[in-house]
Amino acid sequence: MKRDIFQAIADPTRRAIIALIALQAMTPNALAENFHTTRQAVSKHLRILTECELVKQEYKGREIYYSLEIEKMKEIDDWLEQYRKIWETRIDQLDELLAAMKKQGEDK
Amino acid sequence: MLLDFTVDKPTQTVSITAEFEAGLDLVWDAYTKAELLDQWYAPKPWASKTKHMNFEVGGRRFYAMVSPEGVERWAVQKYTSITPKTNFKLFNAFADKDENLELPGSDWDLNFSEQGGTTKVTVSIYNESLERMERLIEMGFKAGTEMQINNLEDLLTTLSQR
Numbered sequence: 001m002k003r004d005i006f007q008a009i010a011d012p013t014r015r016a017i018i019a020l021i022a023l024q025a026m027t028p029n030a031l032a033e034n035f036h037t038t039r040q041a042v043s044k045h046l047r048i049l050t051e052c053e054l055v056k057q058e059y060k061g062r063e064i065y066y067s068l069e070i071e072k073m074k075e076i077d078d079w080l081e082q083y084r085k086i087w088e089t090r091i092d093q094l095d096e097l098l099a100a101m102k103k104q105g106e107d108k
Numbered sequence: 109m110l111l112d113f114t115v116d117k118p119t120q121t122v123s124i125t126a127e128f129e130a131g132l133d134l135v136w137d138a139y140t141k142a143e144l145l146d147q148w149y150a151p152k153p154w155a156s157k158t159k160h161m162n163f164e165v166g167g168r169r170f171y172a173m174v175s176p177e178g179v180e181r182w183a184v185q186k187y188t189s190i191t192p193k194t195n196f197k198l199f200n201a202f203a204d205k206d207e208n209l210e211l212p213g214s215d216w217d218l219n220f221s222e223q224g225g226t227t228k229v230t231v232s233i234y235n236e237s238l239e240r241m242e243r244l245i246e247m248g249f250k251a252g253t254e255m256q257i258n259n260l261e262d263l264l265t266t267l268s269q270r
Binding site for chain 2 (some may be wrong): 094
């Protein structure tokens with residue numbers, strides 16, 4: 001199943017993981033030390049983030065290091081930009097309406 | 109007109125601040141009267157259609173966003189607090205055509221203030237889910253695509269008549 005990227009940031013633990021690995025690549029064990037959850041729970045979150053292509057894995061010896069795919073995070077911003085445009089259109093329309101109402105009031 | 113739009117992802121809060129060159133009375137009416145809301149609320153080419161609206165605490169607005177082809181997307185806004193010409197709060201959720209809410213929804217806090225003939229409106233939307241944002245965007249997208257196709261059809265008709 002292809003995951004929706006927005007599922008990734010919908011969970012507070014996953015957001016915390018993103019914040020941590022944005023600073024430096026980390027192993028699942030190192031990540032788990034930051035949370036009151038099991039190493040298994042952290043692994044599950046990492047799997048979801050990997051499926052969303054928000055993180056990449058790198059093998060160094062026997063350890064796997066996880067780091068952030070910055071480009072993918074940018075996609076979220078691009079997507080939010082479209083939501084912003086909807087509000088922009090809406091506010092533009094209100095602005096036009098108010099101008100028309102004001103004019104009507106003055107003409108009376 | 110001035111527009112400021114921010115999204116706080118961790119708290120899922122969207123804030124929209126806009127300033128209008130109009131008095132507070134006009135702006136308040138535009139946000140609280142159905143016949144005026146319907147004139148600006150839906151991003152074109154969608155249209156807003158309010159079925160019923162009772163602007164009082166405990167009251168609600170039941171409305172649809174209607175696509176150019178007549179597809180209706182229903183939503184409900186329940187008014188939870190009203191301070192005339194200063195603030196009102198509402199609970200917003202998508203619904204079906206029979207007014208059954210599709211939960212969860214989001215909480216809106218709208219603030220109004222006037223200074224020297226300019227009215228500032230700040231809308232804060234709490235617990236906005238990405239899913240609901242996506243539904244709105246999909247509507248915009250679809251409309252945009254269809255508009256482009258219509259424009260293309262017009263162009264082709266014009267060209268074929270030459």
